[in-house]
Amino acid sequence: MSANIEPNQPNDLLFFSWAINVLAILSALVLGGGMLLLAVLWLPTITQSLAGAQPQAFWDISRAAAIVGYLLLWASMVWGLLITNKMSQTIGALAVADLHEFFSLLGLAFASLHVAVLFGDQYIHYTSLQILIPFASVNYEPVWVGLGQIAFYVLIPVTFTFYLRKRIGYTAFRWIHFGSFVTYSLVTLHSLLAGSDTKTPVMLGMYAGTSAIVFLLTIYRLAMIATPRQG
Numbered sequence: 001m002s003a004n005i006e007p008n009q010p011n012d013l014l015f016f017s018w019a020i021n022v023l024a025i026l027s028a029l030v031l032g033g034g035m036l037l038l039a040v041l042w043l044p045t046i047t048q049s050l051a052g053a054q055p056q057a058f059w060d061i062s063r064a065a066a067i068v069g070y071l072l073l074w075a076s077m078v079w080g081l082l083i084t085n086k087m088s089q090t091i092g093a094l095a096v097a098d099l100h101e102f103f104s105l106l107g108l109a110f111a112s113l114h115v116a117v118l119f120g121d122q123y124i125h126y127t128s129l130q131i132l133i134p135f136a137s138v139n140y141e142p143v144w145v146g147l148g149q150i151a152f153y154v155l156i157p158v159t160f161t162f163y164l165r166k167r168i169g170y171t172a173f174r175w176i177h178f179g180s181f182v183t184y185s186l187v188t189l190h191s192l193l194a195g196s197d198t199k200t201p202v203m204l205g206m207y208a209g210t211s212a213i214v215f216l217l218t219i220y221r222l223a224m225i226a227t228p229r230q231g
Contacts, residue, residue, distance in 0.1 A: 056123035062114050063196060067203075069110030070191055073155075074210045077101035077184050080177075081217040101162050104180075108159045111152055142195045148190030155183045184214065 003097045079100035118126050134153075135146030158179040165173040192207055194196050 003223065034080060056121075058117050058121040059196075062117040065110050065114040065117060066191065066195070069107050069114055071206075071210070072107035072110055073187060074185060074214065076100055076107055077180060077214050078217060079103060080180065081214070083220050104159045104162070108155055110156060115152060124130040144190055144194035147186045148194060150182045151186035151190060154179050154186070158183060162197050181218075 009026065075174040079096055083096050083100060098194075115131060118124075118131050119128065124140045126137065126139065130139065132149075133141050134149040158177055161168070161173050161176050168176075188211055195203065197203055198207070
């Protein structure tokens with residue numbers, strides 16, 4: 001999903017330090033927003049669940065990590081789609097590529113946290129095999145959870161191709177990186193249909209808004225590819 005980025009493209013070096021500041025600000029906004037969402041939606045539940053007969057704190061924490069991870073994956077998709085977009089010329093292609101890579105890595109980290117916390121869950125009572133094997137989640141939404149598991153396994157090689165690009169070549173890197181579209185689509189379905197709070201207006205609005213942005217940017221990207229270049 002990335003263009004062949006060279007560090008000597010116009011504006012790249014000029015805006016590199018600016019991009020680092022943007023990374024820090026956006027990271028704080030995403031993480032802060034995720035924590036705020038956690039506080040609003042689940043803090044009372046977590047406090048109560050720790051002392052209940054069926055503690056679900058691990059489930060709530062896993063769900064919070066999933067939401068933050070989804071937003072980071074969405075941000076990665078947006079910046080990736082902007083790499084070859086004319087809008088990226090404002091800050092430089094290298095800066096946009098760095099943002100895309102940064103959000104991909106952070107999204108994978110939160111996705112891993114989402115999975116890891118479930119090993120301690122006593123609410124759904126997942127076994128290790130049910131967590132690791134797609135569609136083995138017989139205790140809770142096996143199909144939609146399975147889609148999320150597949151998305152996680154696809155996300156791993158897609159993300160780490162950032163470090164293998166020079167070895168595997170740009171063509172292979174690009175084709176593997178197209179898996180990000182598969183990942184985002186599966187994660188969105190997983191979140192909508194397996195999320196325990198998806199029916200709330202806030203969550204529905206978030207999924208609708210983020211998906212619409214990715215859809216529109218993808219259509220624009222395809223239109224740009226289909227349009228012959230002049231000159």
